[in-house]
Amino acid sequence: MTHRRTPALICLLVAGVLAAAGTGPAQAVPAGAPNAAHAALIAAKAYAYGLPLMEFERVRAEVSNTTCSGQGGDSTVNALGSSEHFMPPEARTVVAPNVDTLYSMANLDLSRGPVVLSHPDMGDRYFSFQLMDPYTNVSAYVGSRTTGSAAGRYAISWSGNPETVPGTETITVEHARIWLLGRTLAGDEADRRAAVEKMRQYNLTPPSGTSRSAMCDFGAATPIDQPEGVAWLDALSAALTRNPPPRRDAAQLDELAQIGVGPGLTVSRAGLSPAAHAAVDHAVRAAAAGVPEAAAIKQRTSALQNHGWSVAPDNLGDYGTDYLTRAGVAEIGLGANTPEEAAYTPAFQGADLLPLDSRVSSYRLHFAPGQEPPVDAFWSVTAYDGDSYLYPNAQNRHSVSDSRPDLIRRPDGSIDIVFSHSRPADPGVNWLPVPDGPFRVYLRMYAPQASVLDHTWNPPGIERY
Template sequence: MFKKQFTATIIATILMSSLSINAQEVKSTTLSPAAQIHQNQASTWLNQESYILATNAYLWGSTLVRMEQVARQYTDMSQPQNDTSYRAPLNHFGHARRLPTDQDTDMPTANRDTLYSSAVVDVSKEPMILSTPTVNNRYFVINMFDMWHNLFKYVGTRTTGDNAQEIMIVPPHWQGNIPKGMAVVEAPTTKVWLWGRTQVFGEKDYPTVHTIQDQYKLTPLSQYLSQDASDFISPTLSPRAGKPDDPLRFYEELGTYLTANPIPERQQALLGQFNKIGLSKDGFDRSKLTPSMKIQLEKAVKDGQQIVANQTSNPVTMKMKDGWYYSFVLDQFGDDNALRSLISHPYLGGQGAKEAMYPITYTDAKGQLLSGNTQYTMHFKDKPPVGSFWSVTVYDAKTKMLISNDIRRFNINDQTPIQKNKDGSFDLVLSHKKPTDSKQLANWLPTAEGNFYAITRLYIPSQDILDMKWTVPPINPIK
């Protein structure tokens, strides 16, 4: 009896399964044209949703991925370093010891006014004490960036003055005893990038600048309290997440770094939307993706990169006068994630307008591309109204490098012995060909043979510059 019931159950199951399959086949083959179109449209729109979410995830998260990559790059001591490098182990300062020249091909759009200092600081285990010396009669600044490229603290000439300082950098929501008289800065993330600039008065000034740089120090709180002055070794950062040949590596990295960095409260709702593409505060789960969704995520990274790169043409981002482009938002991008990503990539480490401005131009006053085939002038009625210093530097448009020339002059700044006119004004000469006139030669800024671009650096700009009542003179072609 039991055997007959068991056999009947198996036969019934097989019949039901067969009927189910046949029903599905009938259903799929009997869809009306309108229903088929609707089904295809639904698939298209779901793919579109994945693409939009993934693009927004790139615009939002590419800054975090970039900063975590920089942290690993700038603390990688596996290769010998040259004297323009500022790499150093974790929780230590590294310093560039000379200004770059045309022979240095690893530093695009490098400045010729300051020596850089860099330190990646991890305060997850304990606070770190930043010490700076007295710095008289020259500009210096150390910027504090979190892993979202928020410049949350300036230390230096403009904001904290010339006197020696000690500042304790603490992790988010830290609680503990503060040494008497110690200034405290709470970092938004447990890793912080310190990016320093120290003004140089020519190559003969290097020894003095080196002495200042050597006094930029980082000390763990425990050693500070015990007055232990010995050197210390911090653990290295983990390797970059993901595999180089993975087309979805960006999302793998973003997911990994999200688990290590606090998400600002106002951004948590945005992150919640990315659950649909496998991204959450717990990482990246690609098992949630269909093959077509993976294609959309790959496309979103490529298109996101283009969206970011073209933010320089966004009129909300830049203001333009006489061919020069000005940005006032390098430390005030708020929720503009595309702009934030732009700044953390080609403009990594850029400062806010009150600290410094960097007007840039690729064209002359008539809108024509700057070229070594043409000679140009810049007429200054007076020196730029800055609280610290100014400079004009030109770069080869193809390589973004400094330009080789007979007199080894790569920029003109407030230290250059330029010749002024009787009324105090002066005219810079920009040309590839060396001038024969002695006054023009004194004011000559050599350019590339082909196309080039120029950057004017204005450190601690006056209110007139911030209000654009004073602007950089146009670059005029000489007829």
């Protein structure tokens, strides 16, 4: 859906930018160049447009720096790295980490030919390999939901240099540079070891013919510093050169080109006045601060309308020209699945629409008999602290899932999940320890059924207990 009106967020950002930058006395504007106000508006749009691509580039750089061990290589381009451990509670590199699936990751470059992804027979274990383009749209899936669990070999081929590989099923994508993100269901320690044995059989074979896969520690990736202001825009232009944007973005790119943003462009060569150049720099910095807050406000507004749960947008992973939604997801949930693969529903408030806080009360999430999340794979409920990080606790317990044998059901089949700082007295509940203060909850549903996708099934509110 194309935005025909300038979103209110960007208007507010630009107003603040002009006030902060101070345009000073009126200056002559070169013919055809935007004035300070217009340039700031375009710069704010450029940030929203380019954030997902810049995050894609950041992840490629950070994953390439990850140290991997084991026969077969490292985690550089066209090499698959898999993690055999969940993210530990003390880690602060990932917000709201998943503790139900183990991750695999690869940066693909298909310009010299197809890369072959292979996996063993996975039995009834859920797994998926998500292929994302540089703009964080999902290009395709390999996995239990889409291609089945039998052992398979898939040639991932770029449409610009299409080739087939004998003995494989071809998956054609529109970009030469692709982010591959794998998820493999794992439970308790014994099940985690079984999952890792399957993952050790994942293989990625580049055009050179040498299989490259290894076990990695993604939590040890070295963070990459990001440029700011005008430097960020020039880095975006370089990224656009490496990752040609889709044709549907032509109108947006024509507008961004007015301030020197686009493949082969730089802001310094856009002919901007000093005031416009300063406004552009301030606008990018303001947008970098404003997008996270706007995404959080959008989530909380949705939660107020849905008994405390925030409902994800229906176009998750397939954004078209909805650049603001795409930017918001890149900020708070980079690498999100499409709703058909997984539905994400965070809760920030209880059913009373007040913030979740264990100092005020304990809380209960109750699924009545036959009313647990309708999925074809599995569902999980994970508790986090007020900043969306895992809460260290003596039980080392962070989630409840129907995929795990320790899930407690009442005699009538109902399920109670209690969130509290201290262990509840009732042995018939599933206890998730939470900090002594604010906390958050995420409900994840993998391979959700139609009633989740059309919102005829919604989770009940989290009640005081």
